[in-house]
Amino acid sequence: MSKLKSERMKRIEELTEAEVIERILKGERPLYEIIVRRFNPYLYKIGRSYNYNHEDTQDLMQDTYVDAFKSLSQFENRANFKTWLIRIMLNNCYRKRRKAGFRNEHAQAGINENAKPMFNNTHNDANQHLHNRELGHVIEESLGKIPEDYRMVFSLREMTGLNVSETAKLLDLSESNVKVRLNRAKAMLRSEIEKSYSADELFEFNLSYCNPFTARVMERINEL
Numbered sequence: 001m002s003k004l005k006s007e008r009m010k011r012i013e014e015l016t017e018a019e020v021i022e023r024i025l026k027g028e029r030p031l032y033e034i035i036v037r038r039f040n041p042y043l044y045k046i047g048r049s050y051n052y053n054h055e056d057t058q059d060l061m062q063d064t065y066v067d068a069f070k071s072l073s074q075f076e077n078r079a080n081f082k083t084w085l086i087r088i089m090l091n092n093c094y095r096k097r098r099k100a101g102f103r104n105e106h107a108q109a110g111i112n113e114n115a116k117p118m119f120n121n122t123h124n125d126a127n128q129h130l131h132n133r134e135l136g137h138v139i140e141e142s143l144g145k146i147p148e149d150y151r152m153v154f155s156l157r158e159m160t161g162l163n164v165s166e167t168a169k170l171l172d173l174s175e176s177n178v179k180v181r182l183n184r185a186k187a188m189l190r191s192e193i194e195k196s197y198s199a200d201e202l203f204e205f206n207l208s209y210c211n212p213f214t215a216r217v218m219e220r221i222n223e224l
Contacts, residue, residue, distance in 0.1 A: 036208065065217045
């Protein structure tokens with residue numbers, strides 16, 4: 001890659017959501033890929049926290065990106081784009097459950113050797129790889145056992161990074177209820193995972209499937 005092209009890509013990646021959206025609406029449709037890559041981790045965590053499996057979560061993410069693209073001209077910059085996008089994802093998750101009578105998927109005990117990696121492996125050594133695989137199963141199994149009301153608050157606050165006010169609005173709760181549920185969710189998880197792991201390690205959307213997924217979404221967007 002030439003230095004000029006590299007610098008141009010860096011400048012594009014540093015654009016704010018408002019700037020990206022403005023350029024997309026003016027005809028630069030390929031820039032939507034920035035939105036997809038930027039928010040993949042957040043939407044993935046939402047889907048998994050609903051106890052949808054990997055494949056169903058990706059389908060819901062794609063539906064969310066397509067819905068958002070179709071409504072992009074209606075987005076008001078006065079709102080927080082991440083919150084707006086997450087609300088669409090939450091609505092899609094809820095509709096899927098109601099429409100199909102979806103049964104929650106619960107992780108099986110033990111380690112599934114055929115599972116796809118769920119954590120970014122920044123170190124290439126075998127020990128780190130095994131650590132990440134074990135971490136993914138421990139957290140997924142533990143979080144899956146928490147009642148959904150608490151799991152979703154934990155996901156939005158600790159995993160997705162929304163503040164109390166944003167979480168309360170998305171889940172139609174009072175801010176005090178958000179705080180109470182978050183504290184209870186942490187208490188439920190503490191004995192199993194908080195001794196060793198931080199919340200931001202949960203359900204990472206690994207680069208190994210971020211790239212093909214983004215390509216799939218952009219292919220769908222280009223068909224619109």
